Amino acid sequence: MTDAPISRRALVAGAAGALGAHTLRRAGLAQAPALAAPPDPTKVPGQPTSALGQRSTFERPRRIPSGSGQGVSLSPLQDLCGIVTPADLHFERHHAGVPTIDPHRYKLLVHGMVERPVVFDLETLKRFPAVSRLHFIECAGNGSAGYRETRPDLSPQLVDGLTSTSEWTGVPLATLFREAGVKPGAKWFLAEGEDAAVMTRSIPIEKAWDDALIAYGQNGEALRPEQGYPARLLLPGWEGNANVKWLRRIEVADRPFMTREETSKYTDPLADCTARMFSFVMDAKSIITFPAYPVTLPEKGWWEITGIAWSGRGRITRVDVSTDGGRRWAPAELEQPVLAKCHTRFRHLWNWDGTEATFSSRAVDQTGYVQPTLEQLRKARGLGTHYHFNHIRAWRVRRDGAVSFEPEG
Amino acid sequence: MVVLGLLGGGCGRRETEAGPARAPATFGLGRPATADEIKAWDIDVMADGTGLPPGSGSPVQGAVLYERKCAACHGKTGTEGPADRLVAREPRQGFPFGRDPTLVKTIGNYWPYATTLYDYINRAMPLNAPGSLAPDEVYSLVAFLLWRNDIIASTAVVNAQTLPRVLMPAHDRFVLDNRRGGPEIR
Numbered sequence: 289m290t291d292a293p294i295s296r297r298a299l300v301a302g303a304a305g306a307l308g309a310h311t312l313r314r315a316g317l318a319q320a321p322a323l324a325a326p327p328d329p330t331k332v333p334g335q336p337t338s339a340l341g342q343r344s345t346f347e348r349p350r351r352i353p354s355g356s357g358q359g360v361s362l363s364p365l366q367d368l369c370g371i372v373t374p375a376d377l378h379f380e381r382h383h384a385g386v387p388t389i390d391p392h393r394y395k396l397l398v399h400g401m402v403e404r405p406v407v408f409d410l411e412t413l414k415r416f417p418a419v420s421r422l423h424f425i426e427c428a429g430n431g432s433a434g435y436r437e438t439r440p441d442l443s444p445q446l447v448d449g450l451t452s453t454s455e456w457t458g459v460p461l462a463t464l465f466r467e468a469g470v471k472p473g474a475k476w477f478l479a480e481g482e483d484a485a486v487m488t489r490s491i492p493i494e495k496a497w498d499d500a501l502i503a504y505g506q507n508g509e510a511l512r513p514e515q516g517y518p519a520r521l522l523l524p525g526w527e528g529n530a531n532v533k534w535l536r537r538i539e540v541a542d543r544p545f546m547t548r549e550e551t552s553k554y555t556d557p558l559a560d561c562t563a564r565m566f567s568f569v570m571d572a573k574s575i576i577t578f579p580a581y582p583v584t585l586p587e588k589g590w591w592e593i594t595g596i597a598w599s600g601r602g603r604i605t606r607v608d609v610s611t612d613g614g615r616r617w618a619p620a621e622l623e624q625p626v627l628a629k630c631h632t633r634f635r636h637l638w639n640w641d642g643t644e645a646t647f648s649s650r651a652v653d654q655t656g657y658v659q660p661t662l663e664q665l666r667k668a669r670g671l672g673t674h675y676h677f678n679h680i681r682a683w684r685v686r687r688d689g690a691v692s693f694e695p696e697g
Numbered sequence: 698m699v700v701l702g703l704l705g706g707g708c709g710r711r712e713t714e715a716g717p718a719r720a721p722a723t724f725g726l727g728r729p730a731t732a733d734e735i736k737a738w739d740i741d742v743m744a745d746g747t748g749l750p751p752g753s754g755s756p757v758q759g760a761v762l763y764e765r766k767c768a769a770c771h772g773k774t775g776t777e778g779p780a781d782r783l784v785a786r787e788p789r790q791g792f793p794f795g796r797d798p799t800l801v802k803t804i805g806n807y808w809p810y811a812t813t814l815y816d817y818i819n820r821a822m823p824l825n826a827p828g829s830l831a832p833d834e835v836y837s838l839v840a841f842l843l844w845r846n847d848i849i850a851s852t853a854v855v856n857a858q859t860l861p862r863v864l865m866p867a868h869d870r871f872v873l874d875n876r877r878g879g880p881e882i883r
Contacts, residue, residue, distance in 0.1 A: 358824075384821065397730055397738055405730035412726050436798055467723050478741055484827045486820040488741060537738050546744045546810045548817035552802065555871065557794030563807075563867075567874040601878045655878030668882045670795030 349377055352445060357385030360427070361514075362449025365577045371422070371596065371623075371631040373452035375507045380514045381427050381450065383549075384484035387534055391518045396464075396502065400477070400540035403469030410518050413502060416459040420505065421524070422630045424598045426451035426570045428527035428554050431677030435662070440684075440692035444577045444595075447681060447693060451598070453631040454515075456522050457505025461496040465540075474540045478547075479521045482536040489530045490544035491523065492566075499524050499629075502535065525600030525629035526568040527675070529554050559670030570600035572659050573678035574607055574634070574651035585689035588642035593620075596631045599653035603628045606652040609636040613646040614661075614680070620649065628654075640685070646694055648682035662696055742816040746861030749815060752832030753856035756849070759841025762834055766823045775845055780824075784845045792870045805846030809871050811863035814839045836860075 323345040326332050343349075349368070353361035361380035363373055373379075380386075391410050399405035427450035434447050474493055481487035491500070501522040504511060511517040516533030523531050529549055544550070544566070556564040574597035579585055593611075597604045603626055608617035623633040634649065651659040660668070665679040682694040742748040763775075771777075775784030786805040794800050794807070804814065819835045821827050830838070840855040849855070849863060876883045 384824065384827065397734065398727075399730055399735050399739070405735060406727040407730045407734065408727045415726055416724060417720060463724075464727075467727060469723075480738075480741070484821070484824075486740070486827070488816075488820070539739065539741065541743075543743070545741055545816075546813055547741075548813050548821075551810060551813055551871070552804075552808045557792075558872075559795045561792045561795065562870055562872045563792075563794065564874050565871045567876065569874075569876065569878075571876065571878075653878065656880050657878050658880065660882045664882045672793075672795045672798040672800065 349374075351377055351380070352449065353380070358383055360450060362445050363452050365444035365449055365451075365575070365596070366580055366583075368577070369633075371453050371625075371633050372507065373454060375454065375509070375512050375515070378452040378454060378506075378512065378515055379427065379450045381528060382483065382485075382514070382533075383487055386513050387483045388513070389482055389518060389534055394518050394536075396519060396535060397537045398464055398468045398540070399537075401471040401474040401542065402465075402540050403471060404467075406464075406468045408464065410504065413459055413504060413519060416463050418457055418459060418505075419501065420455055420457040421499075421501070422453060422455050422625075422627050423522065423524040424451055424453045424570075424629065424631050425522075425528050425531055426573075426598070426600075428529055428567075428570070428675040429677075430528075431573070431679075431681075432674070434681055434693070434695050435665075435677045435679070436671065438693065438695040440694070441581060442693040443582060444575055444580050448573075448575045450528070451596075451631070453598075454506045455508065456501060456503040458501040458503035458519070458522065461500040461502055461521075461538075464502065464538075465493075465496050468540075470540055473542050476541050476544045478537070478539040478541065478545050479530075479532040479535060480537040480539070481516075481532045482534040487529075487532055487534075487549065488545065488547040489532055489550055490541075490547060490566075491521075491530060491568075493540070495523055495526070495568075523568070525570060525602075527554065527570055530568055554675060556669065556673050556675050558673065559668070567676060568600075570598075571676060571678045572599035572601070572604065572651045572653040572657050573597065574604075574649040574659060575681045576609075576647065576649050576683060579685065579691045580683050581692050583691050585640065585685060585691065587689070588640045591638050591640055593636040593638050593647060593649075595634055595649055597622075597634055597649065597651035598629070598631045599651065599655075599657070600629055601657065602654040604632040604651055605654050607632070607634040608650045608652070609634075609638075609647065610650070611638055611645055611647040614648055614682070617650060642687060644684065644686055646682050646684045648680050648694075650680050740816075740820055742812050742819070744810045744812050744861065746812060746857055749812070749857035749860060750832045751857065752836050753854050754833055754835070754837030754840045755854055756837075756840045756844035756851050758833075759837035759839070759844075762837055763841050766830075767838065770824060775842065783842055786847050786866065789866070792867065803846065804842055805848060805866060807867050809865050809868045811839070811843060811848075811860055811865055814842060815860060 349364045351361040363379040394410045396408045430450035503522040504519045520533040576595035597607045607620040609620045610617045620634040620636040662679040684694045770780035785803040843849040
């Protein structure tokens with residue numbers, strides 16, 4: 289190792305050879321890049337310009353797909369920096385595969401309790417005044433791997449890979465509702481997708497007047513098919529399933545529709561023998577993404593602990609980090625921008641003394657909500673609950689530098 | 698706001714800056730939806746039966762259809778999988794799903810509304826041919842599944858009038874979200 293500044297990634301990659309198998313399992317780095325680097329890049333002409341950029345052949349971040357049309361595909365949180373998720377690494381969750389929709393034939397129907405049932409094609413949606421906003425979307429079931437039967441060999445991707453942040457561009461749903469003229473007494477609307485599940489969810493109409501969008505843009509370009517091309521519902525801070533993709537129909541009504549997803553699926557059985565329904569908001573949560581399994585720290589000394597925090601109720605106001613198993617907590621640095629209902633990057637300098645340690649993060653949001661411990665969450669929800677797993681996550685580093693997942697903060 | 702600077706640009710008059718136009722109440726964009734296109738897409742069924750089409754079905758008719766169109770994924774009796782288990786009333790007492798993670802949620806022990814069965818089967822099943830079932834076929838499958846879950850009699854007829862009146866075992870178990878942010882963990 290030289291004295292020159294060296295990136296963490298290079299450091300971790302270099303440690304792989306010295307310290308064995310742990311870092312070799314790090315998915316984001318290619319072992320044998322397709323394009324070999326010349327011995328001295330200053331002595332040969334480089335590659336020409338191109339119509340479509342590609343990642344460095346040395347970088348190979350990958351989602352982990354289930355391979356099923358009804359499955360999930362987890363975003364590689366440990367390979368990402370900042371707060372924005374590259375569109376091709378945004379997590380996936382589909383109920384009947386990804387449909388192919390012709391944008392020229394696309395239409396969005398708004399009807400039900402409105403004065404003027406109306407159809408918008410894609411060009412018309414884009415003609416309305418647009419807004420662009422950074423928001424996370426998180427699957428309601430994200431984090432289940434850390435709640436009941438956990439393993440030490442879980443990466444951030446496997447623990448919490450069903451959350452992603454994008455800059456979404458679209459038209460406020462309120463604009464479309466004013467256009468259609470929502471009738472007095474309207475309280476809910478049904479959002480319906482054009483996939484083979486014809487996915488439906490009932491949404492309280494207040495969300496439309498608040499901050500709901502019909503999004504057609506993602507990180508500066510059209511939505512990816514996996515995220516709802518050509519247009520989707522975006523409900524900032526609310527569970528992913530309600531953000532209906534491939535949106536084709538909105539029906540305004542005075543009551544919820546009691547669809548399959550909002551009754552038999554996305555409800556939360558509680559310890560008191562009831563089940564909570566319409567539990568839309570994703571509560572505050574955080575996860576350290578470095579150091580984390582499968583990384584091995586090659587030596588003691590200064591390391592920057594970093595991760596992401598988010599809350600469906602607004603801004604993150606504080607993230608505390610503990611490096612002693614949750615006994616003492618110190619506030620982490622929050623990287624700007626700190627935006628409502630958006631991933632927030634936090635950083636915390638740590639001088640590792642080479643002894644075994646458990647480190648964890650705890651998010652606080654603008655409502656004063658503090659990310660609960662696993663024990664607190666299990667007490668409130670019961671062991672059998674199925675969604676909204678936002679308890680504190682922890683990692684343990686051994687004396688040899690190997691890091692593993694710890695469900696108990 | 699009008700563009701005063703251009704309209705009133707006489708000599709000696711100070712130009713007024715043109716501010717951004719204020720958004721109108723409506724833009725007059727989009728086209729009226731036709732009754733036909735609303736009818737073609739408006740397939741949802743509500744808990745009171747609104748949206749249910751004419752037609753009917755019985756458990757006996759449904760059994761034949763289930764064997765042909767559903768059993769490959771949901772199992773011969775609705776309990777085998779590999780797709781969602783559809784049949785089981787157990788546990789009949791207490792609704793202890795939150796306490797016991799080993800319990801399997803089925804139509805008979807968890808679904809709060811019978812109408813949801815019609816809505817979902819009609820729009821999304823079978824997985825390899827979604828939206829392909831006629832109303833009588835959907836009613837028959839709903840009837841079969843309700844019968845298999847000991848909720849209706851084997852002789853029952855399911856249609857737009859009878860289905861909304863079926864009281865599901867888990868109907869009273871659902872509560873609205875009481876999380877509000879703030880310090881309390883719920």
